[in-house]
Amino acid sequence: MSRVENIGDATLYLGDCWDLLPELYADAIITDPPYGISYQHGGGGKGKWNIRHSEMIAGDDLPFNPMLALSFPECLLFGANHFAHLLPPNGRWLVWDKKDGMASNTFADCEFAWCSNPGASRLKRYMWNGVCRTSEIGERYHPNQKPVDVLLWAIGFTKGDCIADPYMGSGTTGIAALRLGRKFVGIEIDQRWFDIACRRIEQEARQPRLFTEPPRRIEQGALAL
Helix, strand or coil: CCEEEEECCEEEEECCHHHHHHHCCCCEEEECCCCCCCCECCCCCECCCCCECCCECCCCCCCCCCHHHHCCCEEEEECHHHHHHHCCCCCEEEEEECCCCCCCCCCCCEEEEEECCCCCCEEEECCEECCEECCCCCCCCCCCCCCHHHHHHHHCCCCCCEEEECCCCCCHHHHHHHHCCCEEEEEECCHHHHHHHHHHHHHHHCCCCCCCCCCCCEECCEECC
């Protein structure tokens, strides 16, 4: 039996997304799924919640199948270059430049995301390179955490009022969704990350809301309401 936490406009489930997601409604799936590459983070440091980042990502030992995510009205998948052959020919590619001018090193220069809404490819420059970060310095909760600002940018390419992240991790997508006035549904199979996501999203839910109506998509640097 899965655990459910209702926090403001967010509903968070502890469980397997393959069991839960077919029973849930959302306008858009925005997620950073396991890519099926058996990735294991090499860092031994501890994050803010005193958790070591050395285990393999749950589910990353099997090929990722995007079909369930693609069944929703809108879909945005980070790491989609690893399973691009399974995606429809339409849609658009988004590129997150993680170096923003810094010379290449052992970390990847960028990450790719695929969005089901067609349009021109877009690029966001935002430093996120080990300890060199534009924001959230020292706030490392999850080994594959992304900055809130990048998720704010990604959500802007969707139109729906309810965002779901079936691989929620430490809850960054939920924080960005609430900050933009969207509803959020999150699913996480690992209780460690689920508990952290609950804390982070609860903290965000306490903040005054910037928007009284859900904002619509961000395109070419403009926010269209």
